[in-house]
Amino acid sequence: MSQVDLLEEICHLRFTAERDLLNSWEAYRVSNITRQLASEADRTIYAEAIAFSDVGDGGSKTFFPKYLSTLVVERLAAAYKGGPMPKGVTCQQARDFGSMLNIELPIIDIVKLDNETFWKQVVKVKTKRLVDFLKLEQIPGVYWKPFGIELKVAEAIENEKPEYWFEGCLEDILIETASFIRKLELSQLLPLEKVEPAEGYEEYKVYNAPPELCSHGSLEILKHLVNLTSLSLVFGLDSILKGYERRFFQFSFEDMENLGKALPKLQLLQYFTMARSRMSPDKLKLLLGQLAQIKLKSLELSYCYLGEDIGILLGKYISRCPETLEAINLTGNFLNDKEIEDFSYGINVYQGFLDKLDISHNPIGEPGILVLGGAIKNTRHVRELNVTGCELGEQGAYRVVQLIGFHRPLKILHMNCTPLGKSGGKKLVEVLLENWQVEQVNCKSCQLRPRHEKRVKSILRRNHKFQLSQNQVGRRMIALATVPQDIADLSTFSISPYMVIAAARKLKSSFSPGPDEIPAAVYCRCAVALAQPLSRIYNQSFDQAKFPEVWKQPYMFPVFKAGDNINIKQYQGITNLSAGSKSGIPQGSNLGPLLISLFFNDVAVVLDSGYKLIFVDDLTLYLVIQSAEDCYQLQALLDRFVKWCGLN
Template sequence: MNYQEIPKDEALQTAYWAYKPSDQTIALKSEQNRLIFAENFNTTRVLPLNTLCLIFLAQNYQTHPINLPSKISAIQLRTFYDFIDENIPIEKCININDEYFWKRLYSAKCTDKMLIKKRGQQKDVSWKNLSITLKYIELIENTPYEVWITEEMEEITKNSSPYVTELIIKQLQAKRDSSFKKQTEGSRSSVSEKSSSTLTDEETKDSDSKSNNIREDFPLEDCHHVDLSILGSLCNLTSLNIAFAPPKLDRNYHDRFFNFSYVDIQNLARGISELKNLRVFKLRGSRMDSIKFSTILEALQTIFVEELEFFFCQLDDNCGEALYKYLLSTKTLNHLDLTGNYFKDKTIDYLSDGLKRSYSKLTHLFLSNNPIADESLCKLTKTLEAYAHLKILKLSGIKCDNLGASGIVRLVRQNTPLVQLDIIAIRMNGDDLIAALNRNLKIQQIICQGCGLTLEEEFNVEILLKRNRFIKENPYIGDITKTKEDDFNAFINRIKDPIYIKTLEDKEIHKECSRKKYLTDIETLNEKEERKEKQQQLHEVSKYASTESDLKHQIYIKALEKDYVGEKE
């Protein structure tokens, strides 16, 4: 193994940097056919034999995994793990326990550089868990449907389960065109037989063109993806975020790649029904319907899910009954996101009835970009007036008239536990909203862009929201029940100027540092004085111990010398 490098001789280095050809010179046409480059100094540097052996073993670790001897040094161990390929299969490297190797693998696989930097600043980060999770996601996303073997993937899933706690699957591989070859050939043969017997020439041409374009008319039942029932083996999984979306298609775009069959959703439901530790389930950007929706919710009824999300999943108005049954069965749900669907009156009415009878304490409800009618929105807001748990409500993008807007105003006026309200692009009456907000002392944020408010009305809304935030930060205002002196002092300190408070903190830190430095100096002076006294004692005793006959003085000298040397060490 040879390397080309500049020699370490200073004279040669000076000559090299002075006379080496520039980049412009090398780019000249006369230099294109050069075979000898005199400016490149070639020196031979051969690595030690043990290092070469370790590099060879590391590069072949994928095909011939080995167990390193226990007597190997730390430098050799570092060399071995540094030369293992990052693209090694997960089943080949799962037994490696070197954190530096897993950190290097995570840095190579993760595309978010800011996230890598953030992870590096955290303490007690398990790089092995993060890296195995990335490799497992990569395996599921990039394995084609045709080569997917459920038994092998299930074994890999079981081995990875102790390290995987969160999955974010952004794409899945669908069936390729070659998988439908038999179906296409069968249709062509039937068309040819029919044309040869009864069809005219024009009908035969039309049937041939239809058979050539049969890939454009695949039914939903044939749009299969990889089997996701293997996710049930991830016993430690707490969060699952998945999307039935294809990888980047470019010119190979086809509408069928965005469809997925009922078999796919049944496999997913069978897998998540076994995830007893699952707390977050998110399905994003997938073409769902009422049957798929009910299949997923039935699987989630046996799990204590806290956050449920169906974000832009094209759900229609026939999903209300399944949603109602799920709300009655769950007791742990606190976050429900149904943004970007086609829920209308029927589903929203079921949602309102479900919230009345549900045992769960829902704190987040997102219904933005749904075609909700005025009557259903008014009924929902009336239900939320008596709901004592909701803190964040998002209704942006809903087209409603005065009836729906009045329901929102009434919800703000009732002084519910609501903290944040999103009503972007909903036409509101500014005077009614300000009058309702004037009575509400708890809500802290209202996002009302595009609501038809004037600049003065938006300014008044912001002033009232700042009032509410100030009351939350200073609970003593208007509260006559708190009388403890310590609490009152804490309140006084909190309303001081933050720059002044920071100055007081810095002053206390400086005082503590000065006190510690003073104590350290005193200890140092005491040690010096004790050492000086012992040196004087040693000097005085040595005067009386000039002869060898004085045995007692000799023993005393040795004892003092031993004591002095020990303290000095």
């Protein structure tokens, strides 16, 4: 095949998708007759094969020309300076356009750009933790633009010189993007570089500058972000990428005043974080005073050098804040037992529900745990507690384990790097055996013995299965609430292993077996082992409206009462049922009347009115017999009742 023939084949394949270009090629291409002319014999230039892409030094020029649409999109991307998407592009061309754009374009110029390919690239490159991007990528139909704008705005604030926050375009950026921003994470906010020299000095550099000389750009500028729900501020360094200076972790009282001016405008704020910043009591008092007016769900003050005189401020805040607060994170500070005591008072009187408390890496010691335990005792607070690295010692660790025993709402406990020892490990196993609600206990590097560690893992697996069954109960009870009051559907009920254990332990420990040949003593003494299979049998009985046949069959035998042992009237008939069939009605309970109604009242549907007397679980069937037809009618009534008994 000649070079011309090869060119024709290649260009035909390459231009197939471009109809206009293909038609032009068909009209003006070199024909077979023209190729035979002498003038074409030495032809070396083929205009159809010209490539418009630049070739760098040392690069090779491709023989394949690009699609015309690709060339157009490349020129559009190179010439784009801001604004909305160019009109007239297809979906694929829009994706190509977004992938070709420069992600470093100023945020003020690209706010109106709706191109998900571009914004996804921005999020992937600008996010500080790759795992955050991967989590977003798993969300079906995620809208990337707001996340990309949040990252670009945060970058603009961090890179803008503090002295130009209000004088430059930063305020215009916040006003323009306010409708998109829900979450803002600001880190490595560096203070103003220049310090005004004292009288008599021209210029100097201050080392270990005090807080009053470490002012930043005015955070009052955040007042424009009225849709903000999550705010994170880090005055210190995320990572040591620049020369370390102590002043990087300092901020002035003026900075806190400026932030206080912005917070009243952020009434939708739910999550507030300040980390790696040197906090003093006067700054914290000002901050908490403003936050108390906002319905926060989470407050984090981690690694903020909180120490003396801080506990009383935190306690007052918790006692006065709205009832929406659910989580507090104070990790990495210097709170001792005295500060924990003042702080715990606020928890004790808090009217809301404090779900999570993180006081890890604080030197609270054993006294701090005692005070905290006393504050949350008999309350519904603290479902999750983190006391990792709190310098507790073995006695303090033992107190934490005791907390699991008497504080039932506690379901998740983190106590890594806390020496439990032999006695603490044994106590941990004991309290976990009694508390079926505990979901997770993290005790790495706690000096647990291997057998204790293995036992703890086994108990937590048991609790996990129990929680799954409890969740099923909750779903069924919700379904029951949707059933009309005059209809009872037994399939909406469920029996948990815990309920089976409680019932089995109330059985009389008898060694006399029933029809299933299993004595009640076995159910009583092996309740924990039998709880799971028995609960499955009971629940399947509800779901399938069937009852195990062997549990329906009783043992009946006469018992002599007194008098003449030959007289049959001196004997009483006793029925012995299988112990597994006695989950029954709890006597004297509040739920007893409801349960008996569910189990027994639908018999009235089966039996004709006027021929029965029902009192609780006693039933009398009667009919005046005046003819043979009345006998047949009574027999039919009995047959219907027997059939109902078989079905139930």
